[in-house]
Amino acid sequence: MNTGEALTILKEKGYKYTDKRKHMIDFFVGEDRYCTAKDLQVFMEPSYEGISFDTIYRNLHLFDQLGILESTELNGEKHFRLKCAHHHHHHFICNNCGITKEIHHCPMDKISEELQQYMIDDHKFEIYGLCPTCR
Amino acid sequence: MNTGEALTILKEKGYKYTDKRKHMIDFFVGEDRYCTAKDLQVFMEPSYEGISFDTIYRNLHLFDQLGILESTELNGEKHFRLKCAHHHHHHFICNNCGITKEIHHCPMDKISEELQQYMIDDHKFEIYGLCPTCR
DNA sequence: ATTTTAATCGGAACCATTCTTGTTAAAACA
DNA sequence: TGTTTTAACAAGAATGGTTCCGATTAAAAT
Numbered sequence: 001m002n003t004g005e006a007l008t009i010l011k012e013k014g015y016k017y018t019d020k021r022k023h024m025i026d027f028f029v030g031e032d033r034y035c036t037a038k039d040l041q042v043f044m045e046p047s048y049e050g051i052s053f054d055t056i057y058r059n060l061h062l063f064d065q066l067g068i069l070e071s072t073e074l075n076g077e078k079h080f081r082l083k084c085a086h087h088h089h090h091h092f093i094c095n096n097c098g099i100t101k102e103i104h105h106c107p108m109d110k111i112s113e114e115l116q117q118y119m120i121d122d123h124k125f126e127i128y129g130l131c132p133t134c135r
Numbered sequence: 136m137n138t139g140e141a142l143t144i145l146k147e148k149g150y151k152y153t154d155k156r157k158h159m160i161d162f163f164v165g166e167d168r169y170c171t172a173k174d175l176q177v178f179m180e181p182s183y184e185g186i187s188f189d190t191i192y193r194n195l196h197l198f199d200q201l202g203i204l205e206s207t208e209l210n211g212e213k214h215f216r217l218k219c220a221h222h223h224h225h226h227f228i229c230n231n232c233g234i235t236k237e238i239h240h241c242p243m244d245k246i247s248e249e250l251q252q253y254m255i256d257d258h259k260f261e262i263y264g265l266c267p268t269c270r
Numbered sequence: 271a272t273t274t275t276a277a278t279c280g281g282a283a284c285c286a287t288t289c290t291t292g293t294t295a296a297a298a299c300a
Numbered sequence: 301t302g303t304t305t306t307a308a309c310a311a312g313a314a315t316g317g318t319t320c321c322g323a324t325t326a327a328a329a330t
Contacts, residue, residue: 151326151327151328152327152328153326153327171317172317172318173317188317188318188319189318189319189320189321192317192318192319193319211317212317213317213318
């Protein structure tokens with residue numbers, strides 16, 4: 001997903017265009033990894049001195065909810081990254097630098113018969129380790 | 136895993152036997168679901184009035200580290216359950232009651248060629264939804 | 271029985287996140 | 301273009317799960 005697509009989603013859903021929101025999306029477009037609210041705040045600070053944490057969190061959750069971002073919990077902290085626009089996939093996540101790599105194999109195809117009586121809402125498949133650069 | 140096995144692990148690693156630790160393990164033996172520190176504290180309270188949160192958390196992490204418990208993050212809170220002694224597997228987790236069901240299919244076999252240059256440490260595969268009782 | 275060392279307590283501190291009230295600014299409307 | 305409406309934001313207090321600290325207690329070793 002790029003900045004334009006993200007802003008289009010915001011507009012279509014009736015949310016306002018603000019410089020801060022654009023700047024936030026720019027941040028995620030430039031990061032191929034899962035980032036914390038703190039990471040974002042550090043990025044915003046120079047351009048918007050004293051930006052409120054409330055603004056950071058409110059928009060992170062809004063973006064997540066609108067499908068502009070996707071999120072996961074790493075070491076007890078919520079992390080966010082730009083949602084990949086194309087088909088369903090999972091991620092390898094580097095424990096050192098946080099960079100992600102797409103995994104084009106989803107295990108859900110194989111497990112339908114194991115959960116006959118169950119109602120499946122969601123699933124999570126993540127692989128952790130070190131990327132080629134960090135190993 | 137049962138109470139005896141868990142206490143044996145503690146003893147073998149040189150940790151002390153205390154009634155509180157035994158009571159904690161008894162709690163997890165009786166729960167086939169992921170529980171929070173709070174759940175455990177509520178269970179402990181009647182027998183050990185005013186038990187310190189420090190004791191709860193210290194032992195939860197010790198047990199996790201020793202492989203007596205396994206843990207996962209659900210809705211931003213750490214959850215724990217007794218480690219299943221036998222072979223490697225994953226879990227379906229009910230969003231309503233927290234009960235777990237073993238999934239005997241691990242996707243890791245299939246993805247080795249996708250991560251040639253990467254060093255894999257760990258992985259997580261969880262399925263969320265509603266169990267037959269809660270649906 | 272005594273010593274050593276770990277476990278526990280009580281409560282303060284921490285930190286990510288959320289809430290509250292008042293203010294500002296974007297978009298809609300006249 | 302000026303005014304109204306409504307959402308976005310600021311500032312900082314509050315929350316809640318978790319961790320830390322110094323003092324005390326109890327288990328295990330000697």
